[in-house]
Amino acid sequence: MDKRILVTGAGGFIGGALVRSLRERHGAAALRAVDFKPLDEWHQRFSDVETLRLDLSELEACRKATRGIDEVYNLAADMGGMGFIETHKAECMLSVLISTHMLVAARDAGCKRFFYSSSACVYAADKQTDAAVVALKESDAYPAEPEDGYGWEKLFTERMCRHFTEDFGIETRVARYHNVYGPFGTYDGGREKAPAAICRKVISAKLSGKHEIEIWGDGEQTRSFTYIDDCIQGTQRLMASDVREPLNIGSDQLVTINELVGMVEAIAGIKLRRSYKLDAPKGVRGRNSDNALIRKRLGWAPSIRLEQGMAETYRWIFDQMTLAASERRVKIA
Ligand code: NAD
Numbered sequence: 001m002d003k004r005i006l007v008t009g010a011g012g013f014i015g016g017a018l019v020r021s022l023r024e025r026h027g028a029a030a031l032r033a034v035d036f037k038p039l040d041e042w043h044q045r046f047s048d049v050e051t052l053r054l055d056l057s058e059l060e061a062c063r064k065a066t067r068g069i070d071e072v073y074n075l076a077a078d079m080g081g082m083g084f085i086e087t088h089k090a091e092c093m094l095s096v097l098i099s100t101h102m103l104v105a106a107r108d109a110g111c112k113r114f115f116y117s118s119s120a121c122v123y124a125a126d127k128q129t130d131a132a133v134v135a136l137k138e139s140d141a142y143p144a145e146p147e148d149g150y151g152w153e154k155l156f157t158e159r160m161c162r163h164f165t166e167d168f169g170i171e172t173r174v175a176r177y178h179n180v181y182g183p184f185g186t187y188d189g190g191r192e193k194a195p196a197a198i199c200r201k202v203i204s205a206k207l208s209g210k211h212e213i214e215i216w217g218d219g220e221q222t223r224s225f226t227y228i229d230d231c232i233q234g235t236q237r238l239m240a241s242d243v244r245e246p247l248n249i250g251s252d253q254l255v256t257i258n259e260l261v262g263m264v265e266a267i268a269g270i271k272l273r274r275s276y277k278l279d280a281p282k283g284v285r286g287r288n289s290d291n292a293l294i295r296k297r298l299g300w301a302p303s304i305r306l307e308q309g310m311a312e313t314y315r316w317i318f319d320q321m322t323l324a325a326s327e328r329r330v331k332i333a
Helices: 013-026 059-066 089-093 095-108 150-168 194-208 228-240 257-268 292-298 306-322
Strands: 005-008 031-035 050-053 071-074 113-119 171-177 212-216 247-249 273-277
Touching: 005 013, 005 059, 013 031, 013 228, 059 095, 071 095, 071 228, 089 095, 089 150, 095 113, 095 150, 113 150, 113 228, 150 171, 171 228, 194 212, 194 257, 194 306, 212 257, 228 247, 228 292, 247 292, 257 306
Parallel strands: 005 031, 005 071, 031 050, 071 113, 113 171, 171 247, 212 273
Antiparallel strands: none
16 A cells, blocks of 8 residues: 555644645545544545544654554644734643644554645734734744743744654645635634635625625735635645755735735625724734745745635635535535
8 A cells, every 4th residue: 555644733724725635645545533522523534535534642642643654734723813823822822732642652553644734823923013014934933032921932943843853854844834724714713814804794795785894903904815726735845855844835915914804805895984993913913924945945835816816705704704604615525
């Protein structure tokens, strides 16, 4: 049999999309999908893929998950958008139990490759104070001053991956994801990120006829947003490569939040009255991905335009919000 592949956090947004793509490429029998949440809460689920519910903060669970596995994609983490990570710092840092136990278990099980999903939140805060931001290159993570809580855990685990390669010979690959969005993403409940939250707010306004929208901050903060298909493609390209250092996987199409709202209004065909919640969590002032290194090392970079990705995302969230509850979100293939 070909290699066996484990995806952790497979019940989540990116994990679900990754399982779908790996299943198409390698076949369902090659895969094991693991997450700790109830199966009916998984974003995507596949009846022909081995599916386990395990709490990967525990070492024994990680040993079960990695048994007989050649390649690990470790995406499990306690995370969310700014509203979540700014108010749950300890919980975000506790993901270090998952990362540590998964690395130890993967090493002991003889896994050959280990992918870790790091984040643009590792970048130093003082390089992100201006909306007219200089795009972040990989070396900008040091001297270290990452996002408090969540970012520190990510940066620490990046280093651990590096040292597991040096000390134990397990090949590790680290991606720094920048704001991933798309269909099957979280769009309500407090963990959603800006693109999905804005789609939800615009759709609510459209459906209710109350043509208003609340925006977090003054809307002039800048970001780039990475469509899920680019994220999944970049992840697999990086895993297959010989690149041992962390790489940005992020779009470099910079927009303000106000521009993003305008884009969604255009998709919805409405104009909304805007109010600004200046004391809401808003994260750094500006952030963009410098893609010189990924282009050089992988000969590839994310390229899906925000206008296109947001149209797909809007359509999916609109369906979720208007379908009967029983038909929502979880899709079993
Ligand atoms: P997600 O919250 O949708 O998925 C994470 C999954 O991990 C969840 O399904 C959750 O149930 C699972 N999980 C948490 N604790 C667990 C545990 N103890 N045992 C087993 N499973 C557990 O998040 P996502 O957006 O799919 O992100 C996936 C990875 O990518 C995470 O590591 C995240 O930090 C990273 N990342 C995501 C983004 C983004 O924009 N979505 C950006 C940067 C980094």
